[in-house]
Amino acid sequence: MSMERKWKDQLYHEFARIGKCLSSPKRLELLDLLSQGPKSVDQLVKITGMSVANVSQHLQTLHESRLVRSHRQGNFVIYEVAGLSVADFMVSLHRLSEKQLVEVQKLKTELLQNHISMEPIGLEELLKRMERGEVVLLDVRPQDEYETGHIPGAISIPMEDLEKHLASLPTDKEIVAYCRGPYCLTSAQAIEILKNKGIKASRLEEGVIEWKRYMEHSGVNKQ
Amino acid sequence: MSMERKWKDQLYHEFARIGKCLSSPKRLELLDLLSQGPKSVDQLVKITGMSVANVSQHLQTLHESRLVRSHRQGNFVIYEVAGLSVADFMVSLHRLSEKQLVEVQKLKTELLQNHISMEPIGLEELLKRMERGEVVLLDVRPQDEYETGHIPGAISIPMEDLEKHLASLPTDKEIVAYCRGPYCLTSAQAIEILKNKGIKASRLEEGVIEWKRYMEHSGVNKQ
DNA sequence: TAACTATTCAATAAATCAATTGAATAGTTG
DNA sequence: CAACTATTCAATTGATTTATTGAATAGTTA
Structure with a gap:
């Protein structure tokens, strides 16, 4: 050879x-x-x-x-x-899987249909509306993960504490919740709780890693 | 469950x-x-x-x-x-492997030591020097791969035709050769031939895919 | 040091996968 | 349509891998 x-x-x-x-x-x-x-x-x-x-x-x-x-x-x-x-590589893998495998796409929409009437918000729009002070960003992951890194401006209320701390949420602004990323359901559950209490809330699909990636690339072309 | x-x-x-x-x-x-x-x-x-x-x-x-x-x-x-x-994902995998696995790094330097005195040139510098007309970029992959996509400005001389077409190369400029990417040896072989003929040549580690990636990200931060 | 806990090791059976071979198939050209 | 070629299928073997279990180890706290 x-x-x-x-x-x-x-x-x-x-x-x-x-x-x-x-x-x-x-x-x-x-x-x-x-x-x-x-x-x-x-x-x-x-x-x-x-x-x-x-x-x-x-x-x-x-x-x-x-x-x-x-x-x-x-x-x-x-x-x-x-x-x-x-x-970062894991995000690449997710992206590729979602792009190539219809099955992944199916599983994802399936999920969103269960949590009906939950319109997601994109990163770009979120950041714009946060700048204008229109929304409150909520990180529902465990405390330690928030401390390891979070999207700037987000406040931390772990999922398990959410119902206790409902009062501390501002009532005049829309809530946007995020968790570990597109394939984590925690934020979806949070939205459900919030909606049941009559609070307007939507889900950010992206997590911290995806946000970081976005910030690194967004200057040239937002993919 | x-x-x-x-x-x-x-x-x-x-x-x-x-x-x-x-x-x-x-x-x-x-x-x-x-x-x-x-x-x-x-x-x-x-x-x-x-x-x-x-x-x-x-x-x-x-x-x-x-x-x-x-x-x-x-x-x-x-x-x-x-x-x-x-x-693109394959490049991610290569990057990750090279970053995490010492073994890959070792295999790479091992190779470069065999092809001694072959200083590589980086993408950034290449592009600068091409703009100033100082270098000729040479794509030594098979013709059809060149036609599928190549770095702008590169000329195509497949490895197997190289010796025949030596005469058509400009003698007043430095040659930079590239092939399929960091783990393809074709360009290294090309350099060897060129050097033996007394032509100044160096190797571009990156291939077309890496170049594309670079162009997409370079506006913000060159990673 | 002893008791305790979290972590790792070792061994197992079931399942899956890689590589090879030779035969079968599908498509093309004369 | 026949001969030909490139491609795919099917079956086999040997090797790995997964998920489990129970036991052993290492480190910590009282």
């Missing part, structure tokens, strides 16, 4: 290592969660409903391909994505 | 379909080749050295995940990537 062939085989073998990480649904879900902020194995178990050993093993796999890293903190081992480029 | 859990499982199952496509080195190589332009199964066989049935099967897999599409043309079935976003 030629020198070049051997070199290419090695190279593509390495690329495929990353690919293999992305071939398990559970691992993708873990990566998405970690993209929102560092989490202990225990937290991941509680969120996903997977077994501890299972989560740990998947994290191991991700670690071998350098997509996540970990450190101990008291009793917990905290995992996090190994760099922003990982979180 | 909750409604939401089921929905997420389905969704991530779909994402993983794309992931599975990326878990085989051979498939990644095929995707990279198709990113440069449409090709028949036969062509792919000749380039990669894989068996016909093997190539066909991989293409099948890619087709099922809607990453490629095909049409018949005379005796041949021509495959192509299903949209620019696929080619």
Whole structure:
């Protein structure tokens, strides 16, 4: 076998290592969660409903391909994505999947039909209306994820605290809620609660990572 | 199992379909080749050295995940990537791999050390120097890939014709050669030939896809 | 140091996948 | 229509991978 062939085989073998990480649904879900902020194995178990050993093993796999890293903190081992480029890459994967796979599109519209009459708002319009002070942006993810990073101007009320804190919301402005991104239902649930209370609210599909991406590219062409 | 859990499982199952496509080195190589332009199964066989049935099967897999599409043309079935976003995604994958995996970095420098004294030139500098008319940009990929798309201003001399057409190259300017991208060795071989003839030449690491990406983002921040 | 907890390891069975081979098919050209 | 070619299908083997389980380990707190 030629020198070049051997070199290419090695190279593509390495690329495929990353690919293999992305071939398990559970691992993708873990990566998405970690993209929102560092989490202990225990937290991941509680969120996903997977077994501890299972989560740990998947994290191991991700670690071998350098997509996540970990450190101990008291009793917990905290995992996090190994760099922003990982979180960003996940968005690329979502985009591609949604573009190419009709099935993903179907699953998404299916969801939106269940949460009927929930018109989503786009990033561009949101930012404009926030500037004019017309809307309040609400981050309904857990506190720690908000602290890891949030869209500027957003206030944090974790989903589980929402009903308690309803009073603290301004009543004269429209509410826009967001969560982990297009495939997280938390914000949809929040909207439902708000609407039931007679508060005008709409859902921002994008999350923090998508927002960052948008800000980086929007100067030239808004894709 | 909750409604939401089921929905997420389905969704991530779909994402993983794309992931599975990326878990085989051979498939990644095929995707990279198709990113440069449409090709028949036969062509792919000749380039990669894989068996016909093997190539066909991989293409099948890619087709099922809607990453490629095909049409018949005379005796041949021509495959192509299903949209620019696929080619673009491949670049994302390369970037991520190179950033996270030391092994990829190692393989790359290893290569450059073999082709010693070959200083690469960056896109930014290239474009500047082309504007000033200081360099000639040379596309050494096969003719049809050049025709599918090339960096503006580049002239096409496929690698196999290079020695024949040496005379037609200007002697007063520096030559910059590029090929399919960072992981294609064709341009490196071209440089070697040129240098042996006493022609000053350097290698552009980026290919057409990388160039496109650069142009889209460079207005705001050059990453 | 002992008890406790979170995490990891090891082993298993079931399922899936990669690579190969040879045969079958579909389409084209003379 | 016949011969030809490119492409695809089908079946096999060997290798990996997933999801599980229960046990072992490492680290922390009292």
